[in-house]
Amino acid sequence: MPYEPVLLARINKPDSGRLEGYRADGGYATVERVLKEKKPADVIAQVKDSGLRGRGGAGFPCGLKWTFLPKDHPGPIYLCVNADESEPCTYNNRILMEKDPHQVLEGIMLACYAIKSQKAFFYVRYEYGDAFRSLESAVNEMYAAGLLGKNILGSGFDLDIVLHRGAGAYICGEETGLIESLEGKRAWPRIKPPFPAIEGAFRKPTIVNNVETLACVTQIMTRGIDWFKSLGVPPDPKNPRDAGSYGPKLYTIAGHVEKPCCVELPMGVTVRDLVEKHGGGVWKGRKAKSVNPGGLSMGYVRCDAKLKDSDLTEYDIPLDFNGPGKVGCLGLGTAAVTVIDDQTSMIDVLHNTCQFFAHESCGQCTPCREGTGWMLKITDRLRRGLGRKEDLDILIDVGDRIGIMPGTTICGLADGAGWPVKTAIRKFRDEFEAAIKSGAKSKYAKSLAVAAH
Amino acid sequence: MPALSPELREKIKAYIPKYPRKQAVTLPALHLVHDELRTVSNEAIVEIAEILELHPSEVHDTMTFYAFFKGEGEKLGTTRLWVCRGLACMLRGAYELIEHCEGKLGVHCGQTTADGKITLEFAECIGACDGAPACLVNDKHAMNITPEKADALIQELKLK
Ligand SMILES: Cc1cc2nc3c(=O)[nH]c(=O)nc-3n(C[C@H](O)[C@H](O)[C@H](O)COP(=O)(O)O)c2cc1C
Ligand code: SF4
Ligand code: FES
Numbered sequence: 001m002p003y004e005p006v007l008l009a010r011i012n013k014p015d016s017g018r019l020e021g022y023r024a025d026g027g028y029a030t031v032e033r034v035l036k037e038k039k040p041a042d043v044i045a046q047v048k049d050s051g052l053r054g055r056g057g058a059g060f061p062c063g064l065k066w067t068f069l070p071k072d073h074p075g076p077i078y079l080c081v082n083a084d085e086s087e088p089c090t091y092n093n094r095i096l097m098e099k100d101p102h103q104v105l106e107g108i109m110l111a112c113y114a115i116k117s118q119k120a121f122f123y124v125r126y127e128y129g130d131a132f133r134s135l136e137s138a139v140n141e142m143y144a145a146g147l148l149g150k151n152i153l154g155s156g157f158d159l160d161i162v163l164h165r166g167a168g169a170y171i172c173g174e175e176t177g178l179i180e181s182l183e184g185k186r187a188w189p190r191i192k193p194p195f196p197a198i199e200g201a202f203r204k205p206t207i208v209n210n211v212e213t214l215a216c217v218t219q220i221m222t223r224g225i226d227w228f229k230s231l232g233v234p235p236d237p238k239n240p241r242d243a244g245s246y247g248p249k250l251y252t253i254a255g256h257v258e259k260p261c262c263v264e265l266p267m268g269v270t271v272r273d274l275v276e277k278h279g280g281g282v283w284k285g286r287k288a289k290s291v292n293p294g295g296l297s298m299g300y301v302r303c304d305a306k307l308k309d310s311d312l313t314e315y316d317i318p319l320d321f322n323g324p325g326k327v328g329c330l331g332l333g334t335a336a337v338t339v340i341d342d343q344t345s346m347i348d349v350l351h352n353t354c355q356f357f358a359h360e361s362c363g364q365c366t367p368c369r370e371g372t373g374w375m376l377k378i379t380d381r382l383r384r385g386l387g388r389k390e391d392l393d394i395l396i397d398v399g400d401r402i403g404i405m406p407g408t409t410i411c412g413l414a415d416g417a418g419w420p421v422k423t424a425i426r427k428f429r430d431e432f433e434a435a436i437k438s439g440a441k442s443k444y445a446k447s448l449a450v451a452a453h
Numbered sequence: 454m455p456a457l458s459p460e461l462r463e464k465i466k467a468y469i470p471k472y473p474r475k476q477a478v479t480l481p482a483l484h485l486v487h488d489e490l491r492t493v494s495n496e497a498i499v500e501i502a503e504i505l506e507l508h509p510s511e512v513h514d515t516m517t518f519y520a521f522f523k524g525e526g527e528k529l530g531t532t533r534l535w536v537c538r539g540l541a542c543m544l545r546g547a548y549e550l551i552e553h554c555e556g557k558l559g560v561h562c563g564q565t566t567a568d569g570k571i572t573l574e575f576a577e578c579i580g581a582c583d584g585a586p587a588c589l590v591n592d593k594h595a596m597n598i599t600p601e602k603a604d605a606l607i608q609e610l611k612l613k
Pocket of ligand 2: 171188189360361363364365366368369409410411412413414
């Protein structure tokens with residue numbers, strides 16, 4: 001039986017973004033019932049017990065995060081909805097916001113009721129103009145229908161949602177960078193602790209959640225814990241710290257496939273199945289050489305590398321919260337899968353990756369600001385055919401030293417900059433060494449447009 | 454003559470009640486001014502700061518963090534055309550597309566055509582990778598942009 005989508009169930013319907021259509025499909029019945037029958041603590045308990053982990057990249061258990069808010073706080077408490085979605089090759093939040101904004105907005109209502117927040121700031125990256133307008137008209141419909149504002153549906157619950165547009169900076173996706181940006185400052189991530197739950201937006205307790213996480217909240221409160229737990233992968237019994245990978249997930253497929261698309265599947269589909277069955281296979285009848293399994297920060301998989309004691313290769317890893325980590329990648333990330341065919345140079349791929357992080361480092365921490373710059377300079381040298389033997393070890397060394405994990409930076413952008421470098425060079429060292437030896441130039445080496453920055 | 458019209462001031466002020474602090478209106482204000490005047494001049498910064506009860510240097514500091522805004526002495530064309538250079542787009546021809554557009558428009562990324570119609574920019578991933586190579590026309594996605602489609606798009610924008 002093919003999996004029947006839930007989060008994406010409505011996206012191909014005509015007028016899927018309108019309140020009327022959402023209501024006709026049972027929309028807002030859940031929040032109406034919850035406001036009547038449940039206490040905020042019941043909502044937190046249900047989300048916590050479902051095992052929902054954040055979809056924004058870090059995979060932190062959602063309900064647990066909500067319990068970190070101070071008890072009996074006089075308020076205000078804020079929810080920040082993270083729709084900065086700038087991790088390269090990721091676009092699932094965009095589809096939810098453009099095509100079914102009310103599903104996300106109902107999730108915001110439920111979350112705010114649970115955490116006793118009367119105000120949600122919805123931070124949308126500037127590049128998502130269509131998503132922004134779709135949300136704007138949906139929010140207006142909600143006010144007109146009494147679903148936002150004071151004393152919603154006679155329940156005594158008040159809520160306002162403020163839509164806020166970014167201005168083209170990746171770092172605004174980091175939760176404290178987002179908060180600083182919302183406050184009207186440069187988006188410099190904050191040193192933690194204090195975490196936002198204790199001191200967040202406007203120095204008040206704040207929860208930051210991703211758009212897809214909130215769409216899952218709507219479905220968990222509608223369909224229940226058992227439904228959510230019937231999908232995905234239970235915790236690894238050999239790993240006491242694994243919280244499992246339950247529920248459906250939106251996977252986006254991009255790059256060298258016949259049919260780039262966003263699909264919803266139970267957590268744990270393999271890279272191979274995703275590409276071959278859902279992405280229409282590698283384009284032009286070619287083979288996959290490498291895959292980026294979850295946004296550039298996660299690093300690279302080598303498709304023909306055998307897994308230990310098995311006939312399978314890295315192409316067969318499952319995309320749950322643990323899968324990519326087993327082959328040296330940082331994690332599941334945003335579950336955005338980008339395929340690189342066998343006629344593409346890994347040097348060009350890595351240079352492109354380094355170009356992104358050097359451009360987006362906020363510059364606050366020296367190892368990140370300088371390290372991303374060096375990595376770009378060195379990979380640029382490699383693609384010009386001027387690489388030196390020692391360059392590869394320098395790249396790995398820089399990659400190993402920058403980030404919150406080695407403890408040299410404030411935020412995870414630097415870890416995300418290091419991981420693709422380490423994984424690409426460790427896994428494709430043969431190709432990098434051959435290029436250095438032969439002095440071969442990239443086909444893009446002369447392209448001024450890109451080299452200039 | 455003030456840089457901001459009374460209408461623009463009212464639009465900025467309308468954002469103030471939405472936030473617990475006036476400084477949070479900085480980005481909305483910059484967007485309003487930038488959209489309408491195609492630049493945020495030093496004078497406009499001073500006037501925004503007055504409305505939000507900030508020092509102009511605070512507004513300037515925030516504005517310049519986001520390379521997005523054009524400041525004193527720079528001006529956007531009628532349309533801002535961004536070509537994505539992110540990985541998914543690169544894999545499907547983005548670098549060639551950037552070169553093509555630069556050639557066609559006779560400007561480098563970051564520059565505006567002499568007739569003031571189009572400002573060309575490169576962008577990091579714009580989240581339209583299912584339509585790579587992708588462009589952003591002001592804030593709307595244009596997907597699967599071949600050189601021919603780019604030419605047609607440019608022709609259309611030249612008429613605006
Ligand atoms: C550099 C960087 C960029 C990030 N970008 C995003 C983003 O665009 N969207 C997002 O939801 N989370 C992003 N995150 C993760 C957020 O910091 C945060 O963990 C997340 O929004 C929490 O929501 P969740 O628990 O619902 O996943 C980013 C993190 C880092 C370090
Ligand atoms: S790690 Fe990089 S992006 Fe993050 S705060 Fe430091 S300099 Fe900024
Ligand atoms: S890489 Fe161009 S839209 Fe994502």
